Amino acid sequence: MTPDAAAQPNAFDSGLTIPDFVACLSMGLQPVGLVQGFYCGQISGWSSYSTYAVTTYPCACYEQTVHNTGWLGRVDALDSAWRSAHQVALERMLKEAADIGAHGVVGVTTEMNHPTNDKSCEVHLYGTAVVVEGAAAPAQPWTTQLAGHKLAKLIEIGFVPSAVAYTRCTAVLVEGCNMEYYGSGRCGTGYVIIPLKEAHELARAGAIDAVRRASGDASLYDVRLQVHESEGSGSTYITCSLLGSLVRRVRGTLPLATPISTVSLGS
Amino acid sequence: MSPDMTSLGGTESKETDLHQLGQMLGIGQNSRATGPGRTTSDLSLDEILLLHSVGLEPVEVVFGVGCVSIMAGVWVWSTGPVTDAHDAFHRALDEAKESIRQQAHAAKAVGVLGVDVEVKCSYHRAVVVVTGTAVRSCTDEAGQNRFKVSYRYPFLCDLSARDFAVLTTAGWYPLDLVAGVSFVHAPRRALGTAIGQSTQNVELTNYTETLYQAREAAMEELQSHISQVGGTGLVDAKIVDRPVHFASHVVEFLTYGTAIKMLAKEHTHPQIATVVPLDDKVRTFEATSLD
Amino acid sequence: MSNIPSDLPKDAGARLAELEHGLFTSDLSVNEFLLVKQVGFHPLGLVMGSSIYHIGLQKGNWGSSQELTKLTAAMYNARELAMNRMEEEADQLGADGVVGVRLDVNFYEWGHDSAEFIAVGTAVKAEDGNSYRNKLGKPFTSDLSGQDFWTLAQTGYMPQALVMGTCVYHIAHRGIGQALGQIGQNAELENFTQAMYDARELAMKRMQDEANNVGATGVVGMRLEEKSHQWGEHTIEFLSLGTAVARRAGSDGVALPRPTTIITFDN
Numbered sequence: 097m098t099p100d101a102a103a104q105p106n107a108f109d110s111g112l113t114i115p116d117f118v119a120c121l122s123m124g125l126q127p128v129g130l131v132q133g134f135y136c137g138q139i140s141g142w143s144s145y146s147t148y149a150v151t152t153y154p155c156a157c158y159e160q161t162v163h164n165t166g167w168l169g170r171v172d173a174l175d176s177a178w179r180s181a182h183q184v185a186l187e188r189m190l191k192e193a194a195d196i197g198a199h200g201v202v203g204v205t206t207e208m209n210h211p212t213n214d215k216s217c218e219v220h221l222y223g224t225a226v227v228v229e230g231a232a233a234p235a236q237p238w239t240t241q242l243a244g245h246k247l248a249k250l251i252e253i254g255f256v257p258s259a260v261a262y263t264r265c266t267a268v269l270v271e272g273c274n275m276e277y278y279g280s281g282r283c284g285t286g287y288v289i290i291p292l293k294e295a296h297e298l299a300r301a302g303a304i305d306a307v308r309r310a311s312g313d314a315s316l317y318d319v320r321l322q323v324h325e326s327e328g329s330g331s332t333y334i335t336c337s338l339l340g341s342l343v344r345r346v347r348g349t350l351p352l353a354t355p356i357s358t359v360s361l362g363s
Numbered sequence: 364m365s366p367d368m369t370s371l372g373g374t375e376s377k378e379t380d381l382h383q384l385g386q387m388l389g390i391g392q393n394s395r396a397t398g399p400g401r402t403t404s405d406l407s408l409d410e411i412l413l414l415h416s417v418g419l420e421p422v423e424v425v426f427g428v429g430c431v432s433i434m435a436g437v438w439v440w441s442t443g444p445v446t447d448a449h450d451a452f453h454r455a456l457d458e459a460k461e462s463i464r465q466q467a468h469a470a471k472a473v474g475v476l477g478v479d480v481e482v483k484c485s486y487h488r489a490v491v492v493v494t495g496t497a498v499r500s501c502t503d504e505a506g507q508n509r510f511k512v513s514y515r516y517p518f519l520c521d522l523s524a525r526d527f528a529v530l531t532t533a534g535w536y537p538l539d540l541v542a543g544v545s546f547v548h549a550p551r552r553a554l555g556t557a558i559g560q561s562t563q564n565v566e567l568t569n570y571t572e573t574l575y576q577a578r579e580a581a582m583e584e585l586q587s588h589i590s591q592v593g594g595t596g597l598v599d600a601k602i603v604d605r606p607v608h609f610a611s612h613v614v615e616f617l618t619y620g621t622a623i624k625m626l627a628k629e630h631t632h633p634q635i636a637t638v639v640p641l642d643d644k645v646r647t648f649e650a651t652s653l654d
Numbered sequence: 655m656s657n658i659p660s661d662l663p664k665d666a667g668a669r670l671a672e673l674e675h676g677l678f679t680s681d682l683s684v685n686e687f688l689l690v691k692q693v694g695f696h697p698l699g700l701v702m703g704s705s706i707y708h709i710g711l712q713k714g715n716w717g718s719s720q721e722l723t724k725l726t727a728a729m730y731n732a733r734e735l736a737m738n739r740m741e742e743e744a745d746q747l748g749a750d751g752v753v754g755v756r757l758d759v760n761f762y763e764w765g766h767d768s769a770e771f772i773a774v775g776t777a778v779k780a781e782d783g784n785s786y787r788n789k790l791g792k793p794f795t796s797d798l799s800g801q802d803f804w805t806l807a808q809t810g811y812m813p814q815a816l817v818m819g820t821c822v823y824h825i826a827h828r829g830i831g832q833a834l835g836q837i838g839q840n841a842e843l844e845n846f847t848q849a850m851y852d853a854r855e856l857a858m859k860r861m862q863d864e865a866n867n868v869g870a871t872g873v874v875g876m877r878l879e880e881k882s883h884q885w886g887e888h889t890i891e892f893l894s895l896g897t898a899v900a901r902r903a904g905s906d907g908v909a910l911p912r913p914t915t916i917i918t919f920d921n
Contacts, residue, residue: 123385199392231389238392242408249408251384253415256391285437285447286454289430289488293458296428296492304424308401319405319424321494340403346391349415349501357529358638358914359689359801526684533688549764564728566735567768570706574770582700583669586677596678598687600700602774604760612764620679632692637805638916 112203112224116244120202123248124229129196132222133189135181139174139214147171147268153291166271168291170302171333175264178217178337182206182262185219186239193237198225200234203243204260206339221260241318241341255343258314265302266335269295292332299323299336307338314342404496406477410524414476417528418509419498425466425475426494429458433487438610444577445546445613451489452482452544452617459491460519460540467517472497473510474518476527478540480601480619486609493540495519512536512626520621522599530598534627539592542619543585547577549612574614578604581616594622670746673699673777680776682754686800690753693807695778695786698747702775703739707732708768718826719849721856722889725822729891733757733818736771737795744793749777750786751794753803755816757895759883769883788814789869789900796897798875806874811899815868819860819894823853826888854878857894870898 111130112120120127150169193201204223209216223239240257242250250257269291300321307316319340326333404411404421411421431454437447467475478495497517500510520527520537527537550569589597603617673679680697682690690697709728736757744752755775762770775795780786788794796813798806806813825846857878865873876896883891 119381122381123388124382125385125388199389228385228389228392230386232393234392246408247388248381248384249412251387251391253408253411256388285432285434285451287432288454288458289432292430292488292490293428296430296490297426297462300426300494304403308403311401313401315401316403316424317411317421318407319403321405321424323492344391346394347387349420355413355416357633357635359635359804360638360640522684529688530684533691549762551764564724564731565708566732567706567708570768570770571704574706575704578702578704579669582679582702586669586673586679586699589677589679595676596680596697598680598697599683600679600681602681604772606762611762614762630691633688635689635692636914638914640916 111205111222112243116203119244119248120226125202125226126229128198128225128227130222131189131192131196131198131201131225132220133185133187133192134218134220135185135188136216136218137177137181138216139177151294166269166291168267168269168295168298170298171266171268174214174335175266178208178219178264179262181217181219182208182221185221186260189221189223190237190239193225196225197227197233198237199228199231200238200240200257201225202240202247204239204241206241206260206262240343250343252349254347254349255315255317255345258311258342258344261307261311261316261340261342262338263303263306264335264337265299265306266333267295267298267302269332269334271330271332295332295334296323299334303336303338307340307342311342314344316340317343405494406496406524410477410528413528414498414524415501417531418501418511419473420501422472422497422499423466423470424494425463425470425472425497426492427459427461427463427466429455429460429462429489429491431455431458431489433484433489435487438486438607438613440548440551440612442548442550444580445548448484448489448546448613449544452484452491453542455489455491456482456540456542459493463493463495463519464517467497470497470499472499472517473512473514474498474520474537476520476522476524478519478521480521480540482603482617484607484615493519495521496524498524521601521619522621526599529633530623533631533633534625534629535596535623536626538594538622538624540619541585541588541592541594541597541622542617543581543583543588544618545577545581545584545616546607546613547573547616549573549614574616577614578616581618585618585620589622592622594624596624597622670699670743673747681774682776682800686754686803689800689804690778693804694781695750695753696781698744698749698777698779700774701740701743701747701749701752701777702772703736703741703743704770704772705732705735705739706768706770707735719846719852720824721853722822722824725885725889725891726820729822729893730818730820732769732771733773733820736773737816740773740775741792741795744775744777744795747777748779749793750780751796751813752777753796753813754799755795755797757797759881761883786812786902790867797895798897802875806899810901811874812902814870814898814900815864817861817864817868817870817873817896817898819857819862819864820891821853821856821860822889822891823849823856824889825849853890853892854894857892861894861896865896865898868898870900872900873898 112127147169150167152165152167189201201223204221207220209218238257239260240247241260317340319338322337324335402422403424405424406421414420431451433451434447437445463475475495475497478493481492483490500508503509518537519540521540522530522537550573597620600618600620603615605615607613607615678697679699680687681700682697687697707728709725740752752775755773758772760770760772786794794813795816797816798813826849862873873896876894879893881891882889
């Protein structure tokens with residue numbers, strides 16, 4: 097909110113589209129202002145390159161003889177930088193919302209520079225702060241990517257929004273030996289490459305579990321998983337980024353009115 | 364005492380008043396969660412609503428990964444199909460399907476919807492990753508399952524939840540993901556023939572025959588898999604038809620989808636109304652360059 | 655089992671035999687599948703025709719605009735081969751028609767001066783036992799989507815054939831004298847305009863001739879595509895495509911009730 101606007105009573109600015117704005121008013125959600133949180137940080141060289149949850153496996157080359165071990169684990173260096181960048185940006189947006197007395201923030205948009213960027217992380221969160229008429233303010237404003245009729249549908253199926261969620265998990269696979277790396281170690285077709293499979297699973301499971309553990313009694317909906325794989329010099333990094341909405345179920349689902357099937361003749 | 368959420372909103376199936384929903388939001392924030400939480404889903408809200416209308420609810424995001432080796436040297440230009448790549452792909456797909464089924468089974472799901480299939484073939488491996496949302500039946504007030512169909516093991520369906528809801532309402536149910544694939548070397552043209560053909564407009568019958576053969580083989584495989592899982596058909600087949608990016612003389616033809624079966628006595632037609640949207644989406648002018 | 659038409663590669667026979675016995679495949683979306691069923695047709699299977707064609711060299715006269723008849727013939731023949739093979743597969747299935755036909759042209763690195771022409775569609779058969787084949791006794795073909803097929807069928811018109819006309823035209827380069835004379839003026843490039851006009855007319859007329867041959871009363875969903883493929887910028891193929899239709903005997907007028915007018919409120 098600009099200082100001039102903030103000075104006027106009952107003024108608000110909102111990033112909502114017109115249909116969403118109308119729907120919010122009908123629901124009794126009064127917009128009070130556009131709030132945002134921003135964080136831009138530099139990622140220092142990978143000195144804090146901690147790996148954990150490491151498991152080793154024997155490399156299986158010609159005729160299954162073992163002559164080296166490879167390992168598979170999680171790498172935290174970039175992940176923690178990105179996770180805390182998002183956390184700080186979110187907290188800043190929540191603070192702005194709380195300062196103007198908002199109950200929650202709707203229509204939250206998350207913008208980040210590319211997650212494979214290893215020099216800097218920038219996270220920009222913004223949304224429209226709202227007050228729910230006739231309700232008490234919660235301890236901390238809730239946040240959701242939804243607004244308008246979509247938010248109404250969420251409540252109709254029995255959930256209320258809790259927070260926007262973001263996490264990232266990177267698994268690294270270091271191949272056991274040159275033979276394995278160059279692929280010629282496996283001289284046949286059809287062997288299941290267990291370490292690579294486990295690396296993929298580790299990255300995804302790590303991301304989903306991280307959010308689950310931090311979510312309390314909330315459920316994670318509208319999950320978007322983005323997986324990036326990079327290979328080089330005998331090691332493979334698999335990074336899984338997850339964006340989603342944390343929601344809490346507070347009642348059973350209301351029965352859905354039967355939707356009408358239509359064929360559009362306009363296009 | 365937490366406010367009574369059940370008193371708000373009607374139980375008849377008509378649209379709930381928007382204002383009441385806003386009230387629920389205010390009250391809900393300050394009340395405790397009910398029912399088992401901790402579910403995860405990658406379905407959109409609209410899809411969840413439609414799923415509820417056919418008696419299912421999401422449980423968990425599940426995934427399966429299959430990585431299988433391919434022998435070095437199979438991609439060197441020769442003739443005929445690249446059977447190693449074909450076998451590796453199928454093995455990887457089977458591994459991935461088995462993993463995702465295990466996760467779905469552990470979540471006590473009846474099946475997995477919205478499965479996204481990612482296939483990556485590289486020089487010495489085939490990797491298949493499948494991701495979707497495991498779903499289970501909702502229970503009504505009497506504790507009965509609202510989704511009446513039971514499956515011996517979780518079904519896999521690459522249709523969206525919306526397509527699933529519409530299809531099952533018509534009487535068709537998904538069984539399993541099936542695929543047919545074919546990798547084939549393009550034939551080499553002898554130099555003499557090359558020059559001889561340079562000024563004529565003529566069909567290159569050996570090329571046609573080779574690619575045709577490859578495609579037919581993949582589609583044949585798809586069909587036999589559909590029968591094997593007990594299905595009678597397949598809709599929304601995805602077709603990938605392209606040269607392999609790291610070995611462009613090999614053409615890859617992949618077709619996959621969800622095998623379905625009619626479980627009702629006969630197909631139920633949906634009631635369809637026609638509408639004319641006044642949204643100005645009609646394309647009346649388009650300028651394109653001749654490049 | 656019906657005789658396999660001699661032009662189809664032998665591999666197609668076994669697959670088509672299976673499709674005759676109740677198993678169906680299709681790349682129709684779920685919506686299209688249900689709409690096609692609503693019209694009273696059931697999908698039989700994916701049918702496909704392809705042809706790899708060598709396009710001979712033909713250079714146009716630098717100074718004059720003219721049709722490159724050899725190239726036109728080549729493009730037309732190649733597509734015809736692909737479409738005919740697709741129709742043969744449909745014929746062997748006992749289909750009444752093929753919907754959702756897609757015509758693609760692929761260029762491969764290893765195929766110098768040659769291209770692959772592919773026609774893919776879903777063969778369908780009427781469930782009421784009547785024949786819906788066109789006047790030539792062949793399955794109808796159409797590139798109409800499931801939605802358009804349904805809408806058309808409400809009016810009593812049925813597709814007869816996917817018709818096309820093609821013309822490969824060489825546009826004259828402007829003579830140097832002419833170019834110098836026009837510096838600084840806004841002037842129409844007359845020979846360019848005339849050439850484009852002639853080329854389009856030729857393409858559309860050939861398409862209409864095809865429509866007459868199948869005894870159609872009109873062409874719907876007509877579009878004109880312009881492609882240079884790999885010939886450089888002064889040689890353009892004009893391809894005119896449409897679906898020839900005719901009213902089914904015994905059907906009267908439009909059966910669609912007046913559609914509801916709506917304004918959608920979501921983005």
